[in-house]
Structures are given as structure tokens and as C-alpha cells.
Amino acid sequence: MTITLNKITKVVAGQTHIKPTSLTFQTGHFNVLLGETGAGKTSLIKLMAGLDPIAAGTIEMDGQDVTKLSTQKRNISLVHQFFVNYPHMTVFDNIASPLKVAGMAKSEIQGRVEEAADILQLRPMLHRRPHELSGGQQQRTALARAIAKESRAVFLDEPLANLDYKLREELREQLPELFAGRGAVVVYATSEPEEALLLGGSTALMDDGNVAQFGPTAEIYRKPQTLTAAKVFSDPPINVAKVTKMGSTLIMGNSARWDSAKMKDAPDGDYQIAVRPHHVTPKPSPANTVKLNGRVLVTELSGSESSAHFAMPDADWVSLSHGVHPYQVGEDHPFYLDPSACMLFAEDGQVVAGGAV
Amino acid sequence: MKTQNQKAWFFVLPVLLLVAFNALIPMMTVVNYSVQETFGNNVFFWHGVGWFEDLLNSERFHAALGRQILFTTIILLIEIPLGIVIALAMPRKGIWVPVCLVLMALPMLIPWNVVGAMWNIFTLPDIGLLGYLMNTTLGIDYDMTQDPFAAWVTIVTMDVWHWTSLVVLLCYAGLVSIPDAYYQAAKIDGASSWSVFRYIQLPKMKQVLTIAILLRFMDSFNIYTEVFVMTGGGPGNSTTFLSIDLVKIALGQFDLGPAAAMSLIYFAITLLVSWLFYTLMTKDDGK
Numbered sequence: 001m002t003i004t005l006n007k008i009t010k011v012v013a014g015q016t017h018i019k020p021t022s023l024t025f026q027t028g029h030f031n032v033l034l035g036e037t038g039a040g041k042t043s044l045i046k047l048m049a050g051l052d053p054i055a056a057g058t059i060e061m062d063g064q065d066v067t068k069l070s071t072q073k074r075n076i077s078l079v080h081q082f083f084v085n086y087p088h089m090t091v092f093d094n095i096a097s098p099l100k101v102a103g104m105a106k107s108e109i110q111g112r113v114e115e116a117a118d119i120l121q122l123r124p125m126l127h128r129r130p131h132e133l134s135g136g137q138q139q140r141t142a143l144a145r146a147i148a149k150e151s152r153a154v155f156l157d158e159p160l161a162n163l164d165y166k167l168r169e170e171l172r173e174q175l176p177e178l179f180a181g182r183g184a185v186v187v188y189a190t191s192e193p194e195e196a197l198l199l200g201g202s203t204a205l206m207d208d209g210n211v212a213q214f215g216p217t218a219e220i221y222r223k224p225q226t227l228t229a230a231k232v233f234s235d236p237p238i239n240v241a242k243v244t245k246m247g248s249t250l251i252m253g254n255s256a257r258w259d260s261a262k263m264k265d266a267p268d269g270d271y272q273i274a275v276r277p278h279h280v281t282p283k284p285s286p287a288n289t290v291k292l293n294g295r296v297l298v299t300e301l302s303g304s305e306s307s308a309h310f311a312m313p314d315a316d317w318v319s320l321s322h323g324v325h326p327y328q329v330g331e332d333h334p335f336y337l338d339p340s341a342c343m344l345f346a347e348d349g350q351v352v353a354g355g356a357v
Numbered sequence: 358m359k360t361q362n363q364k365a366w367f368f369v370l371p372v373l374l375l376v377a378f379n380a381l382i383p384m385m386t387v388v389n390y391s392v393q394e395t396f397g398n399n400v401f402f403w404h405g406v407g408w409f410e411d412l413l414n415s416e417r418f419h420a421a422l423g424r425q426i427l428f429t430t431i432i433l434l435i436e437i438p439l440g441i442v443i444a445l446a447m448p449r450k451g452i453w454v455p456v457c458l459v460l461m462a463l464p465m466l467i468p469w470n471v472v473g474a475m476w477n478i479f480t481l482p483d484i485g486l487l488g489y490l491m492n493t494t495l496g497i498d499y500d501m502t503q504d505p506f507a508a509w510v511t512i513v514t515m516d517v518w519h520w521t522s523l524v525v526l527l528c529y530a531g532l533v534s535i536p537d538a539y540y541q542a543a544k545i546d547g548a549s550s551w552s553v554f555r556y557i558q559l560p561k562m563k564q565v566l567t568i569a570i571l572l573r574f575m576d577s578f579n580i581y582t583e584v585f586v587m588t589g590g591g592p593g594n595s596t597t598f599l600s601i602d603l604v605k606i607a608l609g610q611f612d613l614g615p616a617a618a619m620s621l622i623y624f625a626i627t628l629l630v631s632w633l634f635y636t637l638m639t640k641d642d643g644k
Contacts, residue, residue, distance in 0.1 A: 077545060084538045088560040149546075
């Protein structure tokens with residue numbers, strides 16, 4: 001089972017919401033759509049679900065052109081960020097609703113619903129109504145409906161965003177197992193880079209209605225093709241600075257210069273470097289050798305990690321390091337950069353060299 | 358330590374007074390009349406349940422009650438489904454929404470006796486738009502002052518015109534409160550438009566429909582003004598509904614006792630049927 005998008009676009013009132021997009025989603029692993037709110041994740045899902053009209057392009061499922069097929073006939077499931085269950089029906093009837101509509105025999109419905117309910121631990125709640133369930137149970141009901149239906153494609157649109165932290169972790173661990181071996185293409189939209197990394201599979205980085213990059217998750221995390229892709233796939237935000245390259249030397253403002261062997265093939269000139277916050281540390285190490293001077297703006301301690309926002313000539317940078325590190329807000333503090341982790345982008349944003357570890 | 362005082366009664370008092378003056382005292386007056394006989398001069402004699410016995414055995418009452426039940430049944434059977442269909446057909450967004458809403462609300466804004474007068478003139482065979490059209494242009498014999506069937510058709514049509522809007526507006530309010538997500542979920546489930554109606558729209562409209570049915574039942578069961586103006590209960594007794602009969606007895610003949618007894622029975626029937634409707638339609642809600 002595959003879903004193939006062929007240069008699909010979405011235009012609303014003269015404005016292009018989704019620019020020509022071509023992607024192929026495979027079964028067997030999670031396909032993650034990663035991007036900020038407003039990047040077009042939900043729009044893309046709605047196009048694939050047939051809920052919104054496509055301005056141009058085609059959508060194929062298993063080689064069959066479904067562009068003109070109504071939502072009802074596409075055989076898909078969709079789980080929203082907010083919990084959509086029919087309020088007047090019991091959990092059982094909610095899970096059974098697509099099966100009933102399909103005219104399935106009662107005994108088979110019973111079996112499928114109970115199987116899905118067992119997987120999602122909803123067995124004791126089957127006769128309750130949605131308003132008698134907790135948020136996590138409501139979302140599990142919506143997931144159970146998607147599983148029981150055994151559709152060709154399952155779209156999960158930030159399904160964990162409205163759940164509290166613990167439930168989110170728990171369900172996120174379960175999700176890949178739930179859909180493993182079911183043969184459906186799973187498309188999962190999220191705004192959290194960490195979630196994309198945890199769910200693995202392949203990821204499409206979305207930005208402003210564009211797909212910035214698409215490929216195996218780990219690969220595009222390590223080797224972003226554009227500065228935009230690097231920015232989308234980094235939380236806290238990736239650090240960016242202007243540099244000038246002369247021979248094998250990179251010069252960053254007045255503050256730092258270092259030799260970079262792996263970038264020596266690129267022509268001399270102005271570039272941008274990007275480096276993820278955990279490659280910038282408050283103490284030197286064998287890897288973190290390039291010293292930067294910054295003024296500490298904000299500090300955050302989160303258990304075992306310390307982060308500091310500090311002012312650099314072009315922009316504010318973030319350092320994320322293990323251990324508890326006492327910063328004084330306002331003080332000038334040295335930070336140490338790992339030059340091998342720097343990615344070099346041309347001024348138009350295309351990657352020139354590098355790739356974080 | 359719990360201190361007790363009787364202050365709470367003062368808070369209840371205003372409501373008690375209000376209910377007393379607008380319901381209890383008038384009601385007790387009627388009860389009082391219903392068990393007495395009078396020959397005028399404010400002299401009353403105890404008559405027990407005599408008036409009730411007479412009334413329940415009276416053919417005139419049976420006939421009026423029969424006409425009333427038939428009328429209300431027809432009204433509910435037409436106005437409720439028609440109201441739902443119109444509400445479903447109305448646009449949910451765009452510039453036509455206020456236009457439709459105002460058009461729908463118009464008939465309800467007209468005073469009831471004016472509605473009666475309007476339809477009376479509308480149906481006059483010689484000068485009324487409808488009457489003239491039917492008789493002269495189409496050649497169909499139509500005169501509601503002569504033909505009981507024509508009178509019924511006219512009154513039912515008038516009531517449908519006058520009150521279907523209420524059902525429409527209530528249902529429409531129920532429909533627009535359904536979030537888009539439910540329609541999307543239904544589409545994804547593969548639901549046909551009938552399933553969407555049956556499993557999403559109808560359940561969402563259930564509460565407003567309960568109100569609509571109750572209001573339309575009570576109103577049509579108590580209909581008086583329009584019919585009084587249009588036919589006065591005629592031709593013959595063919596459109597003499599309970600309320601019209603009641604007024605004839607109470608004010609035409611000034612039989613206070615029988616009229617009071619009839620009022621109470623009338624009231625009891627309306628109350629009982631309303632309670633039945635309400636109980637039946639809300640019995641699943643507590644689960």
C-alpha cells in the first residue's frame with residue numbers, strides 16, 4: 001500500500017495554501033509530517049482525505065487515481081487533535097460506526113470492536129459515552145475506531161497534542177505497535193521534532209505550504225538539504241550565524257575563527273552556519289574547541305539539562321548542555337562550539353557541507 | 358454548631374406570590390366554578406362532580422375533542438418533518454443566511470387575529486387572491502364557508518404557513534451547533550447523507566425537536582384566534598375545536614359551571630399529553 005501525491009496544490013480564495021507537493025508514503029513505518037502550526041500539515045492531510053478540494057495535481061493510492069473519489073469511498077481513517085467521538089453513542093457504537101455504515105455482519109463487528117478495544121484497553125468502557133471518559137480514553141476511542149476499520153490509510157493529525165504529558169508518552173510508545181503489520185499507510189502530523197525522531201520512519205519537513213525535505217527521519221535530521229529544513233527539524237531552535245570563508249578558515253564576525261577541513265572544497269565567500277544547541281556548551285571539551293563570547297540573556301534548568309540563551313552579533317543563540325550549570329543573567333560567558341557539528345549553507349539556504357552528528 | 362432560622366422563606370416568598378397570582382388563584386377560581394351551579398346574582402349551589410359527568414358523557418364534547426386531536430395530529434405530522442427538511446435545506450453560511458432567517462421569522466411576527474383576517478380575505482371566492490384563483494381561473498369549487506373539507510384544508514394550510522417557521526428555526530439552531538469535525542468524521546466513516554442525518558443531525562436536534570414538538574402540540578391543541586376569525590367554528594360545527602366550543606359555552610351561553618369543568622379537563626389533557634411527549638422523548642438522556 002502506498003499513497004502518492006503528484007504535484008498537488010491547494011488554493012483558497014486566490015491564496016496558495018499548499019504549493020505543488022509530490023510525496024510517496026509507504027506502509028510499514030510511520031510517515032511523519034513535521035512543521036510548525038500553519039505549515040500546512042492539516043491542509044495536506046485534508047487533501048489526502050478528500051475533505052478539501054485539490055486545485056491541481058493527482059493523488060494515487062496503490063496506483064489507483066483517487067483524486068476525484070469522495071472521502072466516503074477512499075477507505076481511510078482520521079484521528080484529530082481534539083477528540084471527535086459521536087457524543088450520543090457509547091464507546092462500542094463509536095468504534096463500530098464505520099463498520100455499521102459499511103454494512104458488516106453483527107458478529108464480525110462485535111469481534112473487530114472488541115479486538116480494537118482490547119488493544120487500547122477500552123474493554124471496561126465499551127458501554128460508556130464519550131463525556132464519561134477522560135481525554136486519554138476519548139482519544140483511545142478515536143484510535144480504536146481507526147484500527148477497527150482496517151482502512152487503507154490512517155491519518156493522525158497531532159493526536160497527542162491535547163493529552164497531558166504522561167499519557168502522551170505512553171500513547172506515543174504504543175502507536176507504532178498499534179499500526180504495525182496492519183498494512184495501512186500511517187501519516188502522522190506533529191509540530192514537535194522530538195516526536196518525529198521518536199516515531200522514526202520517514203519524515204516530511206513542512207514549512208509555509210512547502211515540503212522542505214522528505215526522507216528517512218534520521219537521515220534528514222543529520223543531513224538537512226536546506227537551512228529551512230534544518231530550522232524545522234530543531235527544537236530548541238537551531239543557531240544560525242553569518243560566516244566568511246577564506247581557504248579552509250571560517251570567520252564569524254569579530255568573535256571567532258576556526259579551520260574546517262571538511263568545508264575546504266567550497267569556494268570562498270559568505271555563508272551561513274547552523275549548529276544545534278547541544279553542540280554549543282559552556283565548557284571546552286576535545287570536540288568543543290571554538291570559543292564564542294556571549295552575554296547570557298535567559299537561563300533554564302530542566303532537571304539534568306541546562307540551557308542558556310545568549311546574545312551573538314547576528315542573533316541570539318542557545319546552548320543546551322548536560323548537568324547543572326550556574327549562569328548569571330547579564331554576565332559575559334564563554335561558550336564552546338563543536339566545529340565538526342556545524343552545517344554550512346549558501347546564502348540562498350542550500351546546503352554546502354556538513355551534517356550534524 | 359448549626360444555627361437554624363427561617364430566613365430562607367423570605368427568599369421563596371416572591372416566587373410564591375407570583376405563582377399564586379398568575380396560576381394558583383385563577384386556577385382555584387375555575388375549580389370553584391366547576392363544582393357549583395349558579396342562576397345569577399352571585400348565588401351558587403354545590404353541584405359536586407355533576408358537570409364533569411355531564412361533559413364526559415356529552416357527544417358535543419366528544420366531537421370537539423375528536424376534531425381537536427385530528428387537527429393537532431395533522432399539524433404535527435406536517436410541520437415537524439417539513440420544518441426539519443427546510444432547516445436542512447437552509448444555507449449554513451454566507452449572505453443568504455440572514456435573508457432566510459428573516460423570511461422564516463416573518464409569519465410568526467404577525468398578530469394571530471391579523472393572520473386569521475388575512476387568510477379570511479385571501480380565500481374569499483369573489484375577491485380573495487386564492488379564492489378567485491381556485492374558483493374562476495382553475496375552475497375548482499372552493500369556498501371554505503360552505504365546504505367543511507375546504508375549511509379544514511385552509512386552516513391546516515394557514516397553521517403550517519404560520520408556525521412551521523418555529524420548527525425550522527429551532528432545528529436550524531440545533532444544526533448550526535454541530536461542529537464541522539462531526540461531518541468530516543462521518544464522511545471518513547463512509548456515511549451516506551441519510552446516515553449523517555440519522556446518526557449526527559437528528560441526535561443533535563433531539564433536544565430542540567422536543568421543545569418544538571411540545572410547543573407545536575400545546576399551541577395547536579389550544580388553537581383559537583385564527584380559527585375564530587376565519588370560520589368561527591363553521592361551516593356547521595366542522596371546525597369547532599375545544600377552545601372555540603369552550604368560549605361558546607362560557608361567554609356565549611354563560612354556563613360557568615360546565616365551562617369551568619371543560620377548562621379543567623382541557624387543561625388536564627394538554628398537561629398529560631405534554632408530559633407524555635416529554636417523558637418519552639427524554640427517557641434516554643439520563644443514561
